[in-house]
Amino acid sequence: MTRIYAFANQKGGVGKTTTAVNLGAYLAASGQRVLVVDVDPQANATSSLGLAKNNLSLSSYDALINQVPCDQVVVPTKWQYLELLPSAPPLAGAEVEMVSLLAREHLLRKALSSISERYHYILIDSPPSLGLLTVNALTAADGVIIPVQCEYLALEGLAELLRTIMLVRDNLNPRLYVRGLLMTMYDGRTRLSSQVVAEVQRHFKDRVFRTIIPRSIRLSEAPSYGEPILAYDPDSSGALAYQAFCQELLKGDAEM
Amino acid sequence: MTRIYAFANQKGGVGKTTTAVNLGAYLAASGQRVLVVDVDPQANATSSLGLAKNNLSLSSYDALINQVPCDQVVVPTKWQYLELLPSAPPLAGAEVEMVSLLAREHLLRKALSSISERYHYILIDSPPSLGLLTVNALTAADGVIIPVQCEYLALEGLAELLRTIMLVRDNLNPRLYVRGLLMTMYDGRTRLSSQVVAEVQRHFKDRVFRTIIPRSIRLSEAPSYGEPILAYDPDSSGALAYQAFCQELLKGDAEM
Ligand SMILES: Nc1ncnc2c1ncn2[C@@H]1O[C@H](COP(=O)(O)OP(=O)(O)OP(=O)(O)O)[C@@H](O)[C@H]1O
Ligand SMILES: Nc1ncnc2c1ncn2[C@@H]1O[C@H](COP(=O)(O)OP(=O)(O)OP(=O)(O)O)[C@@H](O)[C@H]1O
Ligand SMILES: [Mg+2]
Numbered sequence: 355m356t357r358i359y360a361f362a363n364q365k366g367g368v369g370k371t372t373t374a375v376n377l378g379a380y381l382a383a384s385g386q387r388v389l390v391v392d393v394d395p396q397a398n399a400t401s402s403l404g405l406a407k408n409n410l411s412l413s414s415y416d417a418l419i420n421q422v423p424c425d426q427v428v429v430p431t432k433w434q435y436l437e438l439l440p441s442a443p444p445l446a447g448a449e450v451e452m453v454s455l456l457a458r459e460h461l462l463r464k465a466l467s468s469i470s471e472r473y474h475y476i477l478i479d480s481p482p483s484l485g486l487l488t489v490n491a492l493t494a495a496d497g498v499i500i501p502v503q504c505e506y507l508a509l510e511g512l513a514e515l516l517r518t519i520m521l522v523r524d525n526l527n528p529r530l531y532v533r534g535l536l537m538t539m540y541d542g543r544t545r546l547s548s549q550v551v552a553e554v555q556r557h558f559k560d561r562v563f564r565t566i567i568p569r570s571i572r573l574s575e576a577p578s579y580g581e582p583i584l585a586y587d588p589d590s591s592g593a594l595a596y597q598a599f600c601q602e603l604l605k606g607d608a609e610m
Numbered sequence: 611m612t613r614i615y616a617f618a619n620q621k622g623g624v625g626k627t628t629t630a631v632n633l634g635a636y637l638a639a640s641g642q643r644v645l646v647v648d649v650d651p652q653a654n655a656t657s658s659l660g661l662a663k664n665n666l667s668l669s670s671y672d673a674l675i676n677q678v679p680c681d682q683v684v685v686p687t688k689w690q691y692l693e694l695l696p697s698a699p700p701l702a703g704a705e706v707e708m709v710s711l712l713a714r715e716h717l718l719r720k721a722l723s724s725i726s727e728r729y730h731y732i733l734i735d736s737p738p739s740l741g742l743l744t745v746n747a748l749t750a751a752d753g754v755i756i757p758v759q760c761e762y763l764a765l766e767g768l769a770e771l772l773r774t775i776m777l778v779r780d781n782l783n784p785r786l787y788v789r790g791l792l793m794t795m796y797d798g799r800t801r802l803s804s805q806v807v808a809e810v811q812r813h814f815k816d817r818v819f820r821t822i823i824p825r826s827i828r829l830s831e832a833p834s835y836g837e838p839i840l841a842y843d844p845d846s847s848g849a850l851a852y853q854a855f856c857q858e859l860l861k862g863d864a865e866m
């Protein structure tokens with residue numbers, strides 16, 4: 355049974371890419387076959403896994419707009435069981451091109467349907483907006499994982515995001531649900547972080563993952579080496595937190 | 611003479627809103643009449659200046675889509691010489707609605723033209739994307755200020771952003787130029803920050819502002835009180851850096 359999770363939050367810089375990439379790496383390390391799907395034109399998930407977006411002949415753009423079968427676009431990474439549907443610069447124009455296509459919100463779901471049984475997990479990294487690329491990610495997904503940065507401004511957009519998720523569930527994808535909210539970049543030295551965590555836990559109760567990802571400079575260094583934290587610095591606080599998150603997710607999925 | 615600056619970078623969470631709001635506050639404190647324009651559906655600039663996005667009857671959505679004259683939409687803030695063209699949730703649907711409108715890229719420029727002489731500075735905060743709202747901001751602006759977070763992933767998107775700026779200059783707004791790149795969230799404890807600064811200075815030379823904004827928790831606390839840093843904690847490292855940035859910008863503008 356394949357589980358497809360979208361990582362979505364229109365607030366920028368909250369840890370969508372970092373979570374998709376590192377969760378993917380830990381899931382693969384525990385024997386799960388994983389596909390990371392990058393539908394962000396910035397292609398940060400692609401470069402975080404060591405691939406150069408400008409050297410790719412095919413990308414998620416081709417799977418979405420030119421109906422190229424996914425198995426021709428997917429590339430391996432250096433890590434066993436971890437594959438990638440890469441992004442590339444042409445994706446920047448995709449949203450405007452998609453507006454007039456038939457069933458434009460279903461393009462990604464259809465593209466992934468031909469390969470999804472090969473994987474235990476498909477993790478979709480989306481851009482910081484609620485446009486057609488993110489709507490495609492939400493329509494293709496079973497569940498949404500929402501990274502929430504432990505900052506005040508990150509709280510402001512949650513209502514908007516949940517409204518969009520409900521709209522997609524009611525009109526495009528009835529199985530979509532919120533798999534959980536993951537608190538990220540927690541800075542124990544500040545009162546602000548614990549206030550934001552308390553606020554989110556008050557509102558969303560048990561839909562907030564117990565694991566909290568701390569702010570850890572090693573996490574932001576890893577992408578410059580094209581490696582997940584598991585490979586770059588497995589003993590860092592960021593690595594241990596994503597490992598714990600992976601265990602929490604696997605345990606919760608097993609109980610469903 | 612009115613100077614219109616857009617704050618743009620499709621990478622999320624790099625300090626676009628924080629820079630537009632705090633530069634605006636220091637410019638106003640030095641006697642310049644300032645309008646902050648919020649064309650991000652997240653409305654973070656609006657809430658950072660103490661206004662509640664859900665209580666507003668008119669917003670930038672109305673100025674763009676319903677041609678409501680700007681002087682009916684602009685609201686005062688608590689600070690003298692600092693006014694706001696607020697954002698509100700309807701703006702989230704604007705990009706799709708704009709696709710089929712005539713001269714869709716010029717909507718903001720036209721809206722602002724009726725009020726611009728009243729201000730010395732107009733600062734436009736844009737969303738983390740290169741869609742129609744950001745293109746409108748770039749078409750309305752004289753110059754672009756690019757906040758660049760001192761992180762590896764923030765480097766990746768600069769080439770794409772500069773390509774888009776050139777496209778807008780060549781097709782929509784011939785006066786558009788890069789006013790400068792502002793390094794933000796510099797963390798002196800890490801090697802990564804100084805490496806990123808060195809890399810950006812190597813590529814962009816004197817287009818990089820000399821002022822570097824440090825990572826300062828007080829900057830991320832201020833929005834929860836609806837205040838710029840000038841009002842919240844004027845002696846903090848973040849406040850002093852934005853004050854210095856304001857001086858550097860004024861001095862540079864005076865010499866042009
Ligand atoms: N826990 C963490 N500690 C420190 N730095 C982090 C952490 N998580 C992410 N980062 C860094 O913060 C920045 C933002 O994270 P990331 O790019 O994953 O967010 P995002 O939500 O995907 O951004 P965007 O909205 O642009 O897609 C990156 O430079 C990343 O390396
Ligand atoms: N120099 C700084 N030091 C510490 N925190 C900062 C600094 N600048 C901004 N922040 C905080 O970092 C987060 C991201 O900043 P901000 O929201 O201004 O970025 P943005 O580019 O406008 O984001 P978006 O892409 O979502 O519009 C916010 O929570 C903000 O309060
Ligand atoms: Mg990302």
Ligand SMILES: [Mg+2]
Binds near residue numbers: 627628650654735736
């Ligand atoms: Mg912003």
